Amino acid sequence: MKIPELLAPAGDLERLITAVNYGADAVYIGGLQYGLRANARNFSDSDMEAGISYAHKRGRKVYVTANIFAHDDDIDGMAPFFEQLYEMGVDAAIVSDPGVFALAREAAPKLPLHISTQANTTNYRAVSFWHGLGASRVILARELSIDQIAGIRRRVPPGAELEVFVHGAMCVSMSGRCLLSNYMTAKDSTHTRIRDANKGDCSQPCRWKYYLTEETRPGEFMPVYEDGRGTYIYNSKDLCLAAHIPALTEAGVASLKIEGRMKTPYYVAVTVKTYRRALDDYASDPAKYAERVPQYIEELTKASHRSFTTGFALSRPDEWQQVYGSSSYIRTHEFVGVVQDFDESTGFATIEQRGKFSVGECVEAFPCVDESFRFTIDEMFGEDGEPITSAPHAQQIVRLKPPRPLHKHDMLRKEVTQ
Numbered sequence: 001m002k003i004p005e006l007l008a009p010a011g012d013l014e015r016l017i018t019a020v021n022y023g024a025d026a027v028y029i030g031g032l033q034y035g036l037r038a039n040a041r042n043f044s045d046s047d048m049e050a051g052i053s054y055a056h057k058r059g060r061k062v063y064v065t066a067n068i069f070a071h072d073d074d075i076d077g078m079a080p081f082f083e084q085l086y087e088m089g090v091d092a093a094i095v096s097d098p099g100v101f102a103l104a105r106e107a108a109p110k111l112p113l114h115i116s117t118q119a120n121t122t123n124y125r126a127v128s129f130w131h132g133l134g135a136s137r138v139i140l141a142r143e144l145s146i147d148q149i150a151g152i153r154r155r156v157p158p159g160a161e162l163e164v165f166v167h168g169a170m171c172v173s174m175s176g177r178c179l180l181s182n183y184m185t186a187k188d189s190t191h192t193r194i195r196d197a198n199k200g201d202c203s204q205p206c207r208w209k210y211y212l213t214e215e216t217r218p219g220e221f222m223p224v225y226e227d228g229r230g231t232y233i234y235n236s237k238d239l240c241l242a243a244h245i246p247a248l249t250e251a252g253v254a255s256l257k258i259e260g261r262m263k264t265p266y267y268v269a270v271t272v273k274t275y276r277r278a279l280d281d282y283a284s285d286p287a288k289y290a291e292r293v294p295q296y297i298e299e300l301t302k303a304s305h306r307s308f309t310t311g312f313a314l315s316r317p318d319e320w321q322q323v324y325g326s327s328s329y330i331r332t333h334e335f336v337g338v339v340q341d342f343d344e345s346t347g348f349a350t351i352e353q354r355g356k357f358s359v360g361e362c363v364e365a366f367p368c369v370d371e372s373f374r375f376t377i378d379e380m381f382g383e384d385g386e387p388i389t390s391a392p393h394a395q396q397i398v399r400l401k402p403p404r405p406l407h408k409h410d411m412l413r414k415e416v417t418q
Helices: 013-021 045-057 078-088 098-107 124-133 146-155 180-185 242-250 265-284 286-300
Strands: 005-009 026-030 061-065 092-095 113-115 137-139 161-168 211-214 217-223 238-240 255-258 333-343 348-353 362-366 373-376 397-400 411-415
Touching: 005 013, 005 265, 013 026, 013 045, 013 265, 026 045, 045 061, 045 078, 078 098, 092 098, 098 113, 098 124, 124 137, 124 146, 146 161, 146 242, 161 242, 161 265, 242 265, 242 286, 255 265, 265 286, 265 333, 265 362, 265 411, 333 362
Parallel strands: 005 026, 005 255, 026 061, 061 092, 092 113, 113 137, 137 161, 161 255
Antiparallel strands: 161 238, 211 217, 333 348, 333 411, 348 397, 362 373, 362 411
């Protein structure tokens, strides 16, 4: 069996570097247009070139999203975009619209194309259709079970790669095709379209709290209860399939995808490192992997998340796939710093602050490769070399002495006090 590729999200260049350093085989990114995460920082041309270079020098791949549902006024500038992606050396473009697919094939015939989950591919005939047109990979709809994925794998050509989501946020829609956001927030008071969920500008109304009103009693709000816990009736749990890597591998999945181009570098680091370790453990010793599954799940809870679900992977949705009580995230740990440099001669690490920390606090080093370890900060120094007692300022540069060596890009975190 071939171990699947681990594919990580990267909302900007910093996240791409984080994903690569923490163990991703490939990253998917968006340019400044045509992708479905318009509110991510995304990549300028220069950042895209830098990111591709950084990944390729380390043997990793970069895929670029162009998976909006395009209207006529989107089409005109697309051909040069795909030509540029090919010239930059992008490993594949991710598209969902058949017209955009045909345009990309014309503009850059040698650019590999992946079919987005937005295309709602749920059967082997659809996979074979896209493969016959020249797509090298299909990202399957999230509404499929692992057994159904295995069935598709058995009935499609060997060269047709299958990719599936294994972790991250889900929404109440068919593979991300959101109608609710477009209906509720896409137009202003003059009925002018101002945002389009299917062009990357979703307002996430599935996370909002809803009440019922009766026509003759305006202003009287009655709560809507699906159970005794609350009224966030559309708010989905987060997908987590870390415990099902053997089944996904045996099903013939080529790539395991983590959702999260809007998430923080710390989220990228935690999810990528955990799934990297799970895949490597399974490849080397399936028994060791099985023993460590609870550890993987525990580690994944240290990044901001909602309660976990297996979604549709086990043939049917979990009985309680929605989060009814609140739309907020669960946060047990806070990202407080990233290592800029480590001086082996003195043992001091140079840290860029990402969250306040102080002398006397216990923090945890979260290295790219090595095991995590906790230590208490005994002393810190500012850029001028003077002793300081805390680092309260965003991106403040401080020096401190950890008990073990650290490396550039390693992170520091601390537990959130309740």
